[in-house]
Amino acid sequence: MMNRDAAIAAVADLAALEELVTSCRSCPRLVAWREQVAVEKRAAYRDEQYWGRPVPGFGDPEAHLLIVGLAPAAHGANRTGRMFTGDRSGDFLFAALHRAGYASRPDSVARDDEMRLHGAYITAPVRCAPPLNKPTPDERLRCRPFLQRELELLQSVRVILALGQIGYVAATSELAISPRPPFGHGREVATPDGRTLLCSYHVSQQNTFTGRLNEAMFDAVLARARTLATDTDA
Numbered sequence: 001m002m003n004r005d006a007a008i009a010a011v012a013d014l015a016a017l018e019e020l021v022t023s024c025r026s027c028p029r030l031v032a033w034r035e036q037v038a039v040e041k042r043a044a045y046r047d048e049q050y051w052g053r054p055v056p057g058f059g060d061p062e063a064h065l066l067i068v069g070l071a072p073a074a075h076g077a078n079r080t081g082r083m084f085t086g087d088r089s090g091d092f093l094f095a096a097l098h099r100a101g102y103a104s105r106p107d108s109v110a111r112d113d114e115m116r117l118h119g120a121y122i123t124a125p126v127r128c129a130p131p132l133n134k135p136t137p138d139e140r141l142r143c144r145p146f147l148q149r150e151l152e153l154l155q156s157v158r159v160i161l162a163l164g165q166i167g168y169v170a171a172t173s174e175l176a177i178s179p180r181p182p183f184g185h186g187r188e189v190a191t192p193d194g195r196t197l198l199c200s201y202h203v204s205q206q207n208t209f210t211g212r213l214n215e216a217m218f219d220a221v222l223a224r225a226r227t228l229a230t231d232t233d234a
Contacts, residue, residue, distance in 0.1 A: 008145040014153055017146065018056040021127055026142045030128035030135070034078050037129060042075045051081030051111075054128050057150055058083045059121030064229035065102065066157045067093075068147070068167040070202065071126035071135055078129035081111045083122045084203075092203045093122075096215065100222040119229075121157070123150055125170035140170070148174055158195050158229040161221065164202030171197055185213070186221060188228075196228045 004026065011017045025031050038052025055072040072078045076087030084090035085108040097103035097120060104116040126135040126143050135143075151157070151174055160175065162168035165183050172180045175191045189197040200213070200221045207213040 005145050008149050011149060011153075014057070014061055014150070017149055017153065021054050021056040021146055024054045024127065024146075027128065027139045030126075030130055030139055033131050034072075034074075034128045037074045037078055045075060045079055048079065050079045052078060053081070055081060055083055055124075056127070057121060057123035059117035060119055061121070061154070062156045063117070063119055063121035063154060064156055064158045065120045065161060065225050066151070066154060066159070067120060067122045067161045067163065068171050069122065069124040069163045070166045071124050071133065072129045073133070074129040080109070082108065082115075083124060085109065085111070085115075088205045088208070089203045092208050092215075092218070096203075096218050096222060099219060100226065102222070119226075121150075121154055123147060125166065140166075144170075144174075151175075159198055159225045160191075160195065161198045161200060161225055163200055164204070167202070168197075168199055185217070186224075188224075198225055198228065 008020055011020060035052050038050035041050060055077045069084065073087045073089065076090060077083055077085055080086040084093050090108050094103050094108040095106045098106040102117055102120040108115045125140055125147050127146060130139065147170060160171050162171045168183045175197060177189055177191060177197065181187065181189055183199055185199060185201045187199040191197055198221060200218060201207045203213065
């Protein structure tokens, strides 16, 4: 029988990879936390059935834009089962993706809400909700093969948009960017294979509620992503 990493490397499409992601139990601390949250729940969601499993990537298999976040939120994606769905960070992100023409609707509330992404795919370097939103280095390492395989399967991707420092570090590691330039909002980094890594502050409440990241700033990043993906002279 193949080990886990060999099985991940062998999957032929995103649907097969999703099955491996959602069945993963490699990180005991994260398994315990995600399942505890799914049982205890937040009062506002007490009548809902929480997902309580690892969260797979989501979007267009022919995407030219890959968005890399951090990890599922305990009462967001860990509840709904879809990246950035059901929390304030997702409200900000999907509204912007809709304005930019990447999302079929401005809000993402559940896996069955008929949301569709056009030209974009959303993922994260960690697939389980971590306590205090802080995965350990070992947990990030164990999750790494999932992101590696997504990058291999998403062959139309021309731009990788990293949301925040952890997404940026994960992306630079997978794209063989060395030395790693300092993270900065709006920074563009050419990858060895001819793509572009684009940076933005994370769409977390900590950033959007304080004004560190506003709609105009993020809209500009998405507009730049589309230009880079469609204009070979950008």
